[in-house]
Amino acid sequence: MKDIKCTANGGRISVYKYGTDRFKGESITVYLCLPTSREKSVARSLLLSVLKRGTEKYPSQKQINERLDELYATLVNLKNQKFDAAQLLGVSADVIYPAYTENGEDLLPDALEVIGQMIYHPSFDESTGRFSREYIESEKENYKSIILSQINEPRTYAAIRCREEMFASLNVLEKLDTMCDKIDNVTDEEIYNCYLELINEARILVFYVGSRTSEEIYELIEKTVTLGCERHGAIEEAKPKLLSNIQEPNVIIENSDISQGRLVMGLNCGVTWQDEDYYAMLLCNEILGASPISKLMMNVREAMSMCYECSSVYNSARGAIFVTTGIDSENFELAKNAIFAQIQDIQKGKISETEFLAAKKSILNVYSAVADSPNAIERFYLGRIVNGIDTDIPEFIEKINVLTIEQVVEAAKKITPHTIYFLRGEGENDE
Amino acid sequence: MMNKFQTFSDEKLKERYYYLRHESGLDIFVIPKKMTLKTALLGVKFGSVYEEGALVDGEIKNFPSGIAHFLEHKLFSNENGVDAIEILAELGADGNAYTSNNKTVYMFSCTENFEDSLAELIRFVYSPYFTKKNVNSERGIIGQEIKMCLDSPYDAVSQNLLMALFGDCKLSNDVLGTEKSIAKITDRTLYECYESFYRYSNMALVVCGDIDENSILKIVDATLPKREEQHPPALPQASYESAVASPYIERIMPVSNPIFEIGIKDDCPSDSPRERLKRDVAMTILDEILFSRAGELYNELFEGGFINESYSYGYSITRDVAFHSIYGEGENPTLVLEKIKNYINKTKEKGLRERDFLRCKRVMMAEFLRDFDSVDDIANSLLNIFFDGSNIFEYRKIIEGVTFSDVCACLDNYFDDKRFALSVIKN
Structure with missing residues (x-):
């Protein structure tokens, strides 16, 4: 990856820098990387949220936020990225450059000081020496209500339900209805142990977007982090868990008092971003339901006037494609068949030159523009760094550019329907 | 020309x-x-x-x-x-x-x-x-x-x-x-x-x-097609009372927890674009002082479990309407509204602190600056401000020029009871 400069000291801290002077500010995220653990997943999420509640120097959330406001609305975000092998817990900061502050103040060191406080000097209860019970309980309540609120919007809920049903056999996702019990059952001790593991064993990965040199960043980071004495746990490489194809797709129909039926179709393709035909599958999905003139858009929405939204997304970590639409419930069969017909057309090679080129350009647009946003830059590179994929943006663009229709058709043949979820509207005639 | x-x-x-x-x-x-x-x-x-x-x-x-x-x-x-x-x-x-x-x-x-x-x-x-x-x-x-x-x-x-x-x-x-x-x-x-x-x-x-x-x-x-010169349409000027039409509105929907939005109605916006911009800046800074995550109110509500992290606030003004809104999720929206009213009354009595004003003004300036990192954001901000009759650099100058007393005046004059409305969606 030519775009990225990496500085590392024997493996414990790695600083990745994307150099650019395009923006009014710079961004940094300090990630602590641990091996993925399904058992610890909920405790780790709670831990991360407790870390924002107070530090030794800034004892309350209010004081942390006030300090960030003083630093010109420095945005500090908690990040929790889960991959098959690694989980990354992180704190990020976006600060503006000295040239835009009143007196030329350099804000990055001060922002890193807050991050260092949050990770290495959280406020502990004086009597127990552990995280305050009160904070843990309130974060549990907050976490539960955020989880439960996912049922609020039928669009989101249907997408979650389809994913749950589809991936149930892989045992990789926590289900909506058991999640709250899991949250309740996490003990204070577990959270504290996760914290000890985090500061003592995690590898540190820093991602920086801005105009400083890697050496400067490295020096600043050394002042921020406090390395524990123990050796860090190695992160084993893991092959992603994938679904196998099934003969007949599962059909799940649930009812709800809503105006519009929500259909989500989970398709298995088994191609992940670690595979060579990842690029062909990405383009295939674009032709199906992501480009401005995708088959779903032009043939299901425009030609049939059946829906407002009809699109597909490719989950490249899990090798699946999800098609989503909202329809009058009586049109369920019609919509399902129309969507299948679009997939079959791609598999049979019925792709026009216009559709093909528009899909290519649509992807190229999105990825060429990655360089215009610090967040997009980090999103693009982080997963690749963690998974050891050595492709930078120009290389990525080139791989899309050289694809042929035949390659897309070959990739499309790997798509099979797996789970069809329909949230049927019962309140449709209430108007 | x-x-x-x-x-x-x-x-x-x-x-x-x-x-x-x-x-x-x-x-x-x-x-x-x-x-x-x-x-x-x-x-x-x-x-x-x-x-x-x-x-x-x-x-x-x-x-x-x-x-x-x-x-x-x-x-x-x-x-x-x-x-x-x-x-x-x-x-x-x-x-x-x-x-x-x-x-x-x-x-x-x-x-x-x-x-x-x-x-x-x-x-x-x-x-x-x-x-x-x-x-x-x-x-x-x-x-x-x-x-x-x-x-x-x-x-x-x-x-x-x-x-x-x-x-x-x-x-x-x-x-x-x-x-x-x-x-x-x-x-x-x-x-x-x-x-x-x-x-x-x-x-x-x-x-x-x-x-x-x-x-x-x-x-x-x-x-551009050649056309005969046409006069622009004269857009209707809105006028409304400062009191809300109804203080409470509710709808039943399948939500896990009540969600709510509190509105505080501002006077009908001024005819002068510059006055509207000035009001926008002063009110936005006031919102930041009163409602931000660095403020007392949010932390009291969050720590007390009255709301969860889904929380936002903002002031919106166009040539037609002007109001503040605060979004939250929690068991008891009416109680949250009471707490917000009490908090505002208490703040009125005590008065604002100048250092909070300076901090929040700084926040507003930094947020405005960040818009310039995205071609879409800049183009949209410029169009919004232009359609409202002003220009984007004028806006920056107004942020710079806003004074502590401008913001204090907003608090003193525009938060009486009749301006509050609560919208709730619950199961």
Whole structure:
């Protein structure tokens, strides 16, 4: 990856820098990387949220936020990225450059000081020496209500339900209805142990977007982090868990008092971003339901006037494609068949030159523009760094550019329907 | 008039833009920005609030609710059956559009073929093609869009808040209209509406990216259809009482936990764009002091378990309406409202602290600055501020010039009981 400069000291801290002077500010995220653990997943999420509640120097959330406001609305975000092998817990900061502050103040060191406080000097209860019970309980309540609120919007809920049903056999996702019990059952001790593991064993990965040199960043980071004495746990490489194809797709129909039926179709393709035909599958999905003139858009929405939204997304970590639409419930069969017909057309090679080129350009647009946003830059590179994929943006663009229709058709043949979820509207005639 | 761009620049922001009132009457802005993406917006001062009551060539026009948004959908159609979205997609441009209560904007962004895409944007917006058949088929699509929003409690809570604040009137109409109101829209009403509002003098083109301003002028000269000069429509001026139409509104929907939005109604906005900008700045800073996550109120509510992390707040002012809103989720919205009122009363008694004012002013400036990191954000901010009668660099100066006493005056005079409304969605 030519775009990225990496500085590392024997493996414990790695600083990745994307150099650019395009923006009014710079961004940094300090990630602590641990091996993925399904058992610890909920405790780790709670831990991360407790870390924002107070530090030794800034004892309350209010004081942390006030300090960030003083630093010109420095945005500090908690990040929790889960991959098959690694989980990354992180704190990020976006600060503006000295040239835009009143007196030329350099804000990055001060922002890193807050991050260092949050990770290495959280406020502990004086009597127990552990995280305050009160904070843990309130974060549990907050976490539960955020989880439960996912049922609020039928669009989101249907997408979650389809994913749950589809991936149930892989045992990789926590289900909506058991999640709250899991949250309740996490003990204070577990959270504290996760914290000890985090500061003592995690590898540190820093991602920086801005105009400083890697050496400067490295020096600043050394002042921020406090390395524990123990050796860090190695992160084993893991092959992603994938679904196998099934003969007949599962059909799940649930009812709800809503105006519009929500259909989500989970398709298995088994191609992940670690595979060579990842690029062909990405383009295939674009032709199906992501480009401005995708088959779903032009043939299901425009030609049939059946829906407002009809699109597909490719989950490249899990090798699946999800098609989503909202329809009058009586049109369920019609919509399902129309969507299948679009997939079959791609598999049979019925792709026009216009559709093909528009899909290519649509992807190229999105990825060429990655360089215009610090967040997009980090999103693009982080997963690749963690998974050891050595492709930078120009290389990525080139791989899309050289694809042929035949390659897309070959990739499309790997798509099979797996789970069809329909949230049927019962309140449709209430108007 | 000479067709020559004027340059506006701001040393502190290190930004500049070029402006030209084209001989056709169209306002053109070019913001040079060294980014990969290039974007263009073609906006018209026509949104849901102006569907009723505009004065066009001496005649008051009343159109069905939802027509601004319907027009937005339908303008992409062409006589040969090839949609403008398709033509843009072939060029590699991602075309889109949106309608709000006071404007409609057509846009695209791309990394290549910018000039051809711009020519297409101008061509399709100025070549309406409506037939009975294409209007009917669009009605099906928009009908589904309306249903999707009806099922969203997040849309419902905001829409109901407008209803509580302003009553059942055009200020609270849903931009999408209703299934009933869009049933009244025909190809003929669309043409009539188009001709009333889509006049050069009622529109603006904003372009942002690594672009030469003179090349933009050439494209506009070559593609803009020649028209007889038309007067811009006189948009209706809203007027309303400062008291809310109803203090409480509720709807039952399948939500896990009640969600709510509190509105605090401000006086009817001033006629003067500059006064509106000043008010926007002072009120936004006040909101930041009172409601931000660094403030006492949020932390008391969050730590007490009255709300969860889904929390937001903001002040919004256009030439038609002005109000604050606070969004939250929690068991007892009425109690949260009481706590907010008490907190505001207590703050009124104690007075604001100047250091909070300085901190929040700094926040506002930094947030404004960050808009300049995205071609879309800059272009949209510039268009919004221009349509409201002012300019983007003026806004920066107003932030710089706002005083502590301006903000204190806002707190003292505009938070009496009659201005509060609560919109709740619960199970």
